[in-house]
Amino acid sequence: MSKISEVVQRARAAFNSGKTRPLQFRVQQLEALRRMIKEREKDIAGALTADLHKNEWNAYYEEVVYVLEEIEYMIKKLPEWAADQPVEKTPQTQLDESYIHWEPLGVVLIIGTWNYPFNLTIQPMVGAIAAGNAVVIKPSELSENMATLLATIIPQYLDKDLYAVINGSVSETTEVLKERFDHILYTGSTGVGKIIMMAAAKHLTPVTLELGGKSPCYVDKDCDLDLACRRIAWGKFMNCGQTCVAPDYILCDPSIQNQIVEKLKKSLKEFYGEDAKKSRDYGRMINSRHFQRVMGLMEGQKVVYGGTGDAATRYIAPTILTDVDPQSQVMQEEIFGPIMPIVCVRGLEEAIHFINQREKPLALYVFSLNDKVIKKMIAETSSGGVTANDVVVHFTLHSLPYGGVGNSGMGCYHGKKSFETFSHRRSCLVRPLLDDESLTARYPPSLAKVRVGGSRGGWAAGRTGPHCPVSSSQMTAR
Amino acid sequence: MDPVGDTLQRLRETFRAGRTQPAEFRAAQLEGLGRFLRDHKQLLQEALAQDLHKSAVELEVSEISIVQTEINLALRNLRAWMRDEQVRRNLATQLDSAFIRKEPFGLVLIVAPWNYPVNLTLLPLVGALAAGNCVVLKPSEISKSTEKVLAEVLPRYLDQSCFAAVLGGPEETGQLLEHRFDYIFFTGSPRVGKIVMAAAAKHLTPVTLELGGKNPCYVDDNCDPQTVANRVAFFRYFNAGQTCVAPDYVLCSPKMQERLLPALQSAITRFYGEDPRSSPDLGRIINEKHFQRLQGLLGCGRVAIGGQSDESDRYIAPTVLVDVQETEPVMQEEIFGPILPIVNVRSLDEAIDFIKRREKPLALYAFSNSNQVVEQVLARTSSGGFCGNDGFMHMTLPSLPFGGVGASGMGSYHGKFSFDTFSHHRACLLRRPGLEKICSIRYPPYSPRNLRLLLLAMETRSCSCTLL
Numbered sequence: 001m002s003k004i005s006e007v008v009q010r011a012r013a014a015f016n017s018g019k020t021r022p023l024q025f026r027v028q029q030l031e032a033l034r035r036m037i038k039e040r041e042k043d044i045a046g047a048l049t050a051d052l053h054k055n056e057w058n059a060y061y062e063e064v065v066y067v068l069e070e071i072e073y074m075i076k077k078l079p080e081w082a083a084d085q086p087v088e089k090t091p092q093t094q095l096d097e098s099y100i101h102w103e104p105l106g107v108v109l110i111i112g113t114w115n116y117p118f119n120l121t122i123q124p125m126v127g128a129i130a131a132g133n134a135v136v137i138k139p140s141e142l143s144e145n146m147a148t149l150l151a152t153i154i155p156q157y158l159d160k161d162l163y164a165v166i167n168g169s170v171s172e173t174t175e176v177l178k179e180r181f182d183h184i185l186y187t188g189s190t191g192v193g194k195i196i197m198m199a200a201a202k203h204l205t206p207v208t209l210e211l212g213g214k215s216p217c218y219v220d221k222d223c224d225l226d227l228a229c230r231r232i233a234w235g236k237f238m239n240c241g242q243t244c245v246a247p248d249y250i251l252c253d254p255s256i257q258n259q260i261v262e263k264l265k266k267s268l269k270e271f272y273g274e275d276a277k278k279s280r281d282y283g284r285m286i287n288s289r290h291f292q293r294v295m296g297l298m299e300g301q302k303v304v305y306g307g308t309g310d311a312a313t314r315y316i317a318p319t320i321l322t323d324v325d326p327q328s329q330v331m332q333e334e335i336f337g338p339i340m341p342i343v344c345v346r347g348l349e350e351a352i353h354f355i356n357q358r359e360k361p362l363a364l365y366v367f368s369l370n371d372k373v374i375k376k377m378i379a380e381t382s383s384g385g386v387t388a389n390d391v392v393v394h395f396t397l398h399s400l401p402y403g404g405v406g407n408s409g410m411g412c413y414h415g416k417k418s419f420e421t422f423s424h425r426r427s428c429l430v431r432p433l434l435d436d437e438s439l440t441a442r443y444p445p446s447l448a449k450v451r452v453g454g455s456r457g458g459w460a461a462g463r464t465g466p467h468c469p470v471s472s473s474q475m476t477a478r
Numbered sequence: 479m480d481p482v483g484d485t486l487q488r489l490r491e492t493f494r495a496g497r498t499q500p501a502e503f504r505a506a507q508l509e510g511l512g513r514f515l516r517d518h519k520q521l522l523q524e525a526l527a528q529d530l531h532k533s534a535v536e537l538e539v540s541e542i543s544i545v546q547t548e549i550n551l552a553l554r555n556l557r558a559w560m561r562d563e564q565v566r567r568n569l570a571t572q573l574d575s576a577f578i579r580k581e582p583f584g585l586v587l588i589v590a591p592w593n594y595p596v597n598l599t600l601l602p603l604v605g606a607l608a609a610g611n612c613v614v615l616k617p618s619e620i621s622k623s624t625e626k627v628l629a630e631v632l633p634r635y636l637d638q639s640c641f642a643a644v645l646g647g648p649e650e651t652g653q654l655l656e657h658r659f660d661y662i663f664f665t666g667s668p669r670v671g672k673i674v675m676a677a678a679a680k681h682l683t684p685v686t687l688e689l690g691g692k693n694p695c696y697v698d699d700n701c702d703p704q705t706v707a708n709r710v711a712f713f714r715y716f717n718a719g720q721t722c723v724a725p726d727y728v729l730c731s732p733k734m735q736e737r738l739l740p741a742l743q744s745a746i747t748r749f750y751g752e753d754p755r756s757s758p759d760l761g762r763i764i765n766e767k768h769f770q771r772l773q774g775l776l777g778c779g780r781v782a783i784g785g786q787s788d789e790s791d792r793y794i795a796p797t798v799l800v801d802v803q804e805t806e807p808v809m810q811e812e813i814f815g816p817i818l819p820i821v822n823v824r825s826l827d828e829a830i831d832f833i834k835r836r837e838k839p840l841a842l843y844a845f846s847n848s849n850q851v852v853e854q855v856l857a858r859t860s861s862g863g864f865c866g867n868d869g870f871m872h873m874t875l876p877s878l879p880f881g882g883v884g885a886s887g888m889g890s891y892h893g894k895f896s897f898d899t900f901s902h903h904r905a906c907l908l909r910r911p912g913l914e915k916i917c918s919i920r921y922p923p924y925s926p927r928n929l930r931l932l933l934l935a936m937e938t939r940s941c942s943c944t945l946l
Binding site for chain 1: 568751845906923
């Protein structure tokens with residue numbers, strides 16, 4: 001048996017032992033995870049600096065803080081969420097117990113990604129643990145420092161058999177995918193998402209796929225441009241543009257394009273100074289391949305800000321492109337880099353039409369002071385999520401499901417949705433084993449039992465109460 | 479030349495034009511469906527009698543009524559279900575509007591089976607229409623007579639710019655699956671479920687798979703054998719056993735088996751008479767292939783009750799098998815016929831181990847006077863659904879989600895769960911202007927001071943940390 005198989009089998013055996021069933025155990029593991037984060041914060045921040053040039057602030061504010069919140073929320077709500085949930089009964093089942101019973105699925109696989117390598121691997125894990133599963137995580141090898149760190153610290157704080165870390169690249173991931181899991185959560189690209197789902201199909205494993213796309217950002221003529229541009233600049237250029245819910249491109253009327261450019265520039269200078277390369281707060285591209293890819297997207301474009309890069313440090317300057325041709329390469333793939341193309345459209349209708357001709361994105365943004373514009377934009381498009389008059393933020397509200405639709409993904413998590421995603425919702429009906437007289441109406445022989453119209457006949461009749469062992473409908477014999 | 483492609487294109491265009499969005503439109507579709515059932519009950523009765531020798535009572539109870547109830551439920555609740563669902567906000571989003579918007583996916587494909595060809599085709603259709611999708615229906619070609627009614631009569635009751643029925647066998651279904659859908663709902667076997675999911679993966683299409691398995695039925699020593707036998711027999715032989723949630727096999731002690739056998743015989747005689755073959759209440763096997771398969775299973779173990787079969791009308795007697803080995807075919811595949819094997823176990827623990835060694839079933843049953851025993855079976859196993867002390871009654875509550883887990887399926891439906899299954903839940907946050915001063919803490923350049931403030935806020939939990 002390969003090492004990977006061994007790890008998965010061990011997790012399964014540990015799950016089958018039943019130790020994750022008591023809520024107390026799960027809470028203890030979550031508390032241990034929280035301790036891990038607090039005690040190893042410097043190591044976590046250090047790994048993020050090494051991988052992505054993130055500083056302490058980025059580390060906390062963009063990654064760690066949400067995981068800690070999620071843990072708090074889970075611990076607090078677990079007893080409520082895990083409890084049997086009684087449901088409405090039919091007249092025929094008034095004397096019975098009917099409820100939804102939440103159960104763990106078994107062994108969950110979480111395939112992480114490199115852009116928020118801590119958050120996007122650990123936040124799903126929190127939900128999987130809370131739901132009572134064993135969890136195998138496969139961090140992205142591209143953020144290698146984080147991958148190494150997780151493999152080291154997780155076993156130091158959490159149950160070693162139940163929660164395992166498998167590291168490696170494509171070949172190890174392929175091998176892991178041959179194993180059978182009870183749920184797979186994958187964050188990454190659309191192309192690989194298909195491969196994951198195909199592999200999952202062989203075992204009938206349900207999947208949650210958090211993919212991507214080009215998240216449009218429509219800026220209406222009627223809006224507070226200073227505010228809009230500041231927020232857009234913040235959301236776009238954080239982590240050097242390597243954010244799945246970053247506004248990918250701007251759609252606006254040509255009459256405000258120049259103003260937008262000026263205000264974006266102003267905000268960028270406020271955030272990162274005249275030379276972003278010197279800013280402690282500005283990130284770097286994850287590797288050379290992505291550096292080359294993103295630099296290539298600028299070719300043939302009208303660059304009005306930035307446009308430079310340094311391969312040695314994988315630095316790309318915050319860049320703005322104007323009058324971008326929708327057919328050009330930069331508008332064909334998710335940018336995932338610090339380039340903001342501006343595409344001109346005349347008005348809301350054209351913007352909506354533009355968006356609808358393309359794949360459904362993970363996020364959609366609209367800036368306007370006019371509520372009608374916002375309502376129309378939302379009503380006539382689709383996307384994983386929407387924020388109006390800001391960017392990215394819907395991701396941070398735990399009461400909102402986080403997920404895509406169409407090419408941007410399927411399924412969702414965060415908060416209660418995480419618990420639900422990693423649980424089986426088992427329908428239960430428990431009847432007392434009373435004598436059968438009251439149920440005889442449902443049994444054959446049918447003779448002339450057929451009724452005209454109305455609700456259920458046959459088996460569902462009877463047991464509507466102590467005085468009415470057989471419903472009146474059964475009396476209409478023909 | 480791709481007529482299916484053209485049909486799908488047409489449906490997509492209708493969807494894009496927003497036709498299925500308004501509640502009035504969706505309600506009209508549902509009402510049309512209701513009228514179809516009312517107007518053509520006789521026609522459906524004849525079709526089902528031809529396909530499965532289904533009795534009028536079975537038709538009413540398991541095919542017509544159940545769909546009508548769902549239609550009425552959807553009509554009553556449509557607007558409430560469609561409404562934006564407000565969600566809890568944190569301190570930073572107090573002034574904002576945060577809600578979940580339910581949106582149709584677009585083009586939905588429903589692939590239906592032959593055993594309850596009206597119910598299992600139309601019930602998902604109710605959900606898909608209520609959620610505002612355009613629908614392509616692929617009824618089973620195996621229940622031929624019903625297929626004809628669904629293909630020829632049903633479309634007249636629905637808006638054909640948003641609905642189409644596509645016919646054919648495995649090959650045509652394969653070709654259909656090469657096209658892109660926004661959601662696929664499949665009811666059938668696990669084997670085909672894998673094929674459907676793999677096809678869906680090519681387009682990243684989300685799926686609900688309602689599959690099957692062997693549904694165990696544990697019968698405790700502490701119970702009244704006749705009551706149990708009545709219930710088990712009723713749910714096993716309903717539709718000649720061709721029910722995905724039927725009790726597939728019994729687990730009980732040898733002592734219990736001795737008491738259960740005469741009780742089962744008594745129940746069978748009571749339900750179907752001395753000559754079950756002449757009972758109008760006993761169905762027939764859907765086709766030759768399945769008949770042969772089931773006839774083969776009659777050779778497993780030893781026939782304790784029934785065992786007769788007649789190829790000429792695909793009749794198989796209500797049968798109970800005993801002395802059955804785990805390795806025999808009758809314990810290896812989902813039976814899907816009027817054959818009930820009894821497997822002996824010496825204790826509850828042994829029964830639970832037996833169940834857990836196998837794939838998670840769609841349904842699981844436990845019969846006992848002791849609540850504790852029933853609870854234990856529930857707590858120590860997993861299955862799509864569970865019923866204590868009865869057969870598949872849990873399916874009749876629209877407030878309970880109906881679906882499998884593991885090899886028995888993924889996703890669920892019925893009642894509101896149908897509406898939710900066929901909807902995309904879009905997270906929406908509409909920010910009001912203002913509070914920019916507070917928001918500005920999030921902008922670079924970052925200072926140690928800001929970080930300290932943030933950490934302080936978290937420590938005291940005076941606010942949620944998402945100080946954005």
